[in-house]
Amino acid sequence: MAHWKNIEEEAAAVASKETSAVSNVEKALKLIADNETYGAVLSILQDRALERAKQIDQKIANGESVGRLAGVPFIAKDNFLTLGGETTAASNILKGFQAPYQSTAIEKLEAEGAICVAKANLDAFAHGGSTENSDFVVTKNPHDITRVAGGSSGGSAAAVALGLAPFALGSDTGGSIREPASFCGVVGLKPTYGLVSRSGVVAMASSTDVIGPLTTSVQDAALVLDVMAGKDPLDGTTIDRDDSYLPSTHQTDMSSVKIGIIKEYMGDGLDDEVKNVILKAVEDLKKAGATIVEVSMPSLPLALAVYYIVVPAEVSSNLSRYDGQRFGYSATDAKTLDESYELSRSVGFGAEAKRRIMIGTHVLSSGYYDAYYKKAQTVRTKLIQEFASAFEQVDFMLGPVTPEVAFKIGANADDPLKMYLIDIMTVAINLVGIPGISVPAGLAHNMPVGLQLMAPQKKDRDLLALAAIYEGIKHE
Amino acid sequence: MSKLSSEDILKLARLARLHLSQDEVLQYQKELSSILGYVEQLDSVDVSGVEPTYQVTGLTNVTRTDELIDYGVSQADLLKNVPTKEGAYIKVRRMI
Numbered sequence: 001m002a003h004w005k006n007i008e009e010e011a012a013a014v015a016s017k018e019t020s021a022v023s024n025v026e027k028a029l030k031l032i033a034d035n036e037t038y039g040a041v042l043s044i045l046q047d048r049a050l051e052r053a054k055q056i057d058q059k060i061a062n063g064e065s066v067g068r069l070a071g072v073p074f075i076a077k078d079n080f081l082t083l084g085g086e087t088t089a090a091s092n093i094l095k096g097f098q099a100p101y102q103s104t105a106i107e108k109l110e111a112e113g114a115i116c117v118a119k120a121n122l123d124a125f126a127h128g129g130s131t132e133n134s135d136f137v138v139t140k141n142p143h144d145i146t147r148v149a150g151g152s153s154g155g156s157a158a159a160v161a162l163g164l165a166p167f168a169l170g171s172d173t174g175g176s177i178r179e180p181a182s183f184c185g186v187v188g189l190k191p192t193y194g195l196v197s198r199s200g201v202v203a204m205a206s207s208t209d210v211i212g213p214l215t216t217s218v219q220d221a222a223l224v225l226d227v228m229a230g231k232d233p234l235d236g237t238t239i240d241r242d243d244s245y246l247p248s249t250h251q252t253d254m255s256s257v258k259i260g261i262i263k264e265y266m267g268d269g270l271d272d273e274v275k276n277v278i279l280k281a282v283e284d285l286k287k288a289g290a291t292i293v294e295v296s297m298p299s300l301p302l303a304l305a306v307y308y309i310v311v312p313a314e315v316s317s318n319l320s321r322y323d324g325q326r327f328g329y330s331a332t333d334a335k336t337l338d339e340s341y342e343l344s345r346s347v348g349f350g351a352e353a354k355r356r357i358m359i360g361t362h363v364l365s366s367g368y369y370d371a372y373y374k375k376a377q378t379v380r381t382k383l384i385q386e387f388a389s390a391f392e393q394v395d396f397m398l399g400p401v402t403p404e405v406a407f408k409i410g411a412n413a414d415d416p417l418k419m420y421l422i423d424i425m426t427v428a429i430n431l432v433g434i435p436g437i438s439v440p441a442g443l444a445h446n447m448p449v450g451l452q453l454m455a456p457q458k459k460d461r462d463l464l465a466l467a468a469i470y471e472g473i474k475h476e
Numbered sequence: 477m478s479k480l481s482s483e484d485i486l487k488l489a490r491l492a493r494l495h496l497s498q499d500e501v502l503q504y505q506k507e508l509s510s511i512l513g514y515v516e517q518l519d520s521v522d523v524s525g526v527e528p529t530y531q532v533t534g535l536t537n538v539t540r541t542d543e544l545i546d547y548g549v550s551q552a553d554l555l556k557n558v559p560t561k562e563g564a565y566i567k568v569r570r571m572i
Contacts, residue, residue: 097557098553098556098557100547100549100553100554100556100557101547101549193532193533194532194533194535207530207531207532233540236535236538236539236540237531237533237535237538239533239535299521302517302518302521304514305514305515305516305517305518306518308511308514308515309515309518316492320492320493323493324559325559325566325568326557326558326566327557327558327559328557328559329559330559330560334569335569336569337568337569337570337571338493339495339569340568340569341493342493342494342495343495345492345493345494345495346494346495346496349494354494354496354500354504355504355507355508355511357492357494358485358488358489358492358494358504358508359508359511359512361488361491361492362480362484362488362508362512365488365491371519372515374528375518375519375521375523376515376518377528377529377530378523378526378527378528378529379518379521379523380528380529381523381526381527381528381529382521382523382526384529384532385526416507416510416511417507417510417511417514420511420514431532432532433532433533457532
């Protein structure tokens with residue numbers, strides 16, 4: 001829903017006093033209040049947002065320079081630490097938690113004048129693909145309120161689809177930006193691993209976690225990435241950035257571009273209507289001059305098994321800090337220290353967090369480590385090698401984001417393995433560390449379908465350029 | 477190998493510092509067995525001569541200057557989230 005112009009235009013309108021930062025914040029807060037029924041937002045940062053907006057308007061009135069995102073409101077997934085309100089990761093164990101500092105990503109956006117107005121719902125601790133695992137509320141899909149918004153950044157995707165703010169932030173450990181973006185019909189970018197600092201973002205699986213934007217256009221996603229990307233002394237895994245991530249708006253020639261369509265993602269289990277949308281996208285890209293070939297990576301069907309060993313292992317380690325002693329929920333009726341840990345964690349964690357902690361503990365435990373964890377990390381190497389050889393043949397790869405469109409709320413709730421299978425086409429690039437993006441490509445069963453585009457490691461700018469071209473040609 | 481007993485589940489819960497109800501033990505016994513059954517498809521993969529990958533950036537020994545950064549955060553801000561405290565101390569149950 002087009003309540004906002006693109007980010008650049010919104011910032012320009014504030015800077016030229018056509019509108020003001022305060023009126024933008026008030027507008028976003030009203031839209032959030034009017035759309036409460038979708039469960040996209042967990043909390044608002046009203047006082048801090050309005051105060052920052054006033055400061056920005058004052059600066060403009062004084063003729064001082066303001067940043068590239070001056071007065072542009074945004075919504076952050078609630079696993080980003082933010083000042084001025086709670087950061088819960090949608091979990092009971094962090095209910096009421098007041099972050100003492102902000103994530104680097106938020107700091108960088110604020111330095112350019114953007115204003116965080118609210119915190120978006122997610123699967124608790126980002127564990128899930130539907131936002132049904134939130135300990136507080138289920139996010140509904142803006143295109144059909146009986147269906148899920150996807151996850152784990154479901155609140156962020158729904159917020160952008162509803163037009164509550166010009167952009168939102170999400171995190172992607174195994175598809176958590178791309179999948180809800182596909183389900184809700186918005187753009188979702190998963191950058192190269194290490195390109196954006198994760199300092200101040202609640203850790204899920206440290207070897208695959210990345211953060212990125214959800215937006216209504218590729219241009220907006222590129223701008224937000226351009227502000228957030230780069231090395232951060234507070235995150236030792238960050239890598240060097242390119243000078244710019246903004247794709248040229250005039251670039252449309254694709255005669256030298258070769259794209260691989262991933263064979264393993266187009267076979268059994270893919271919904272026919274979803275497949276047709278992807279094949280239509282392939283035709284559009286061909287018409288624009290791109291060369292399309294089929295690529296095959298035989299280990300790809302194993303990626304999900306690798307993922308569901310590596311990730312729970314890292315989850316169980318990262319969630320061990322929630323012990324009920326220094327912050328978060330603490331059981332008052334415990335008699336001993338051990339009992340205090342056990343009762344605090346048992347009440348504070350939801351079923352999915354416990355499930356992943358248990359799997360992770362199992363695959364890392366003595367006698368099983370080699371068979372599960374080490375084996376999975378070795379198959380991961382095979383995946384990396386197969387992606388590298390595929391990228392020797394092609395510049396980019398493409399496929400669907402998910403085998404099906406957004407499912408009905410509750411449809412997969414009784415079987416965790418079935419829920420995990422939704423991630424089958426998104427997890428591989430997290431394990432490999434390369435960038436990917438979901439761009440709206442059409443409708444299947446009257447629900448949005450995203451086209452997933454992937455590029456080699458650190459080729460985020462090329463990926464955004466391709467995505468911008470596709471976005472421009474797809475309706476022709 | 478993938479079939480977990482209720483004793484296995486209780487052992488894992490103990491290692492992970494989770495207290496589980498009887499219903500949860502049965503639930504996780506079933507669910508974890510099913511998930512582990514799925515991931516065990518890796519058993520048949522030949523990985524001879526392949527080394528594991530634990531991180532993908534290629535970065536090694538990343539360090540930064542050991543200096544004090546002023547976040548403007550007070551002791552009171554940090555203690556605000558502490559469940560039980562006494563003065564400026566975090567209060568926990570006795571350990572020994």
